[in-house]
Amino acid sequence: MRGTILIKMNKKDLKTKVNQLNxxxxxELNGVSRQVRDEIxxxxxxxQLCGLMGWKEVNVGETQHGFITPFSDKPYHIGYMRFKDxxxxxxxxxxxxxxxxxxxxNATLEWLSESQDMDGLYTKEDVYxxxxxxxxx
Numbered sequence: 001m002r003g004t005i006l007i008k009m010n011k012k013d014l015k016t017k018v019n020q021l022n023x024x025x026x027x028e029l030n031g032v033s034r035q036v037r038d039e040i041x042x043x044x045x046x047x048q049l050c051g052l053m054g055w056k057e058v059n060v061g062e063t064q065h066g067f068i069t070p071f072s073d074k075p076y077h078i079g080y081m082r083f084k085d086x087x088x089x090x091x092x093x094x095x096x097x098x099x100x101x102x103x104x105x106n107a108t109l110e111w112l113s114e115s116q117d118m119d120g121l122y123t124k125e126d127v128y129x130x131x132x133x134x135x136x137x
Contacts, residue, residue, distance in 0.1 A: 046081040048135050093131050
C-alpha cells in the first residue's frame with residue numbers, strides 16, 4: 001500500500017505501543033469537556049459501524065468525512081449518523097452481523113442480548129453496546 005509503513009513488532013512491544021498511544025490520547029482528552037469527548041467517541045464508533053457495513057468513506061468539505069449510506073444519495077457526515085438512537089440505523093447493522101454469523105435475525109438478537117445480560121429485552125442502548133462489543137472483538 002502506498003504511503004503505509006509496515007513495522008513488525010512482537011506482541012509485547014505492540015501491546016506496549018498501544019497502551020502508550022491510549023495514554024497519550026487520554027492525556028490529550030483530559031482538557032476536553034465530557035460532551036466533546038462523547039462526540040469524538042461517537043464519531044469513532046460511527047466510523048467502525050460504517051466500516052462493518054461496507055459503506056464508502058468520502059470527503060465532506062476540506063477537513064470533514066462522511067459516508068455514502070443507503071439512507072441518502074448525498075454523503076452523510078460522520079457526526080450526524082444515528083446508530084446510537086435510531087432502530088432504523090441500528091437494525092441493518094444487526095442484520096449484517098446475522099449475515100456474517102449465518103444466523104437468523106432472532107438468533108443474532110438473542111446472542112447479542114446474552115452478551116449484555118438483557119434476558120430477551122432489546123433496548124436500543126443495550127443492542128448498540130452489544131454491536132460495538134462484536135465489532136471490537
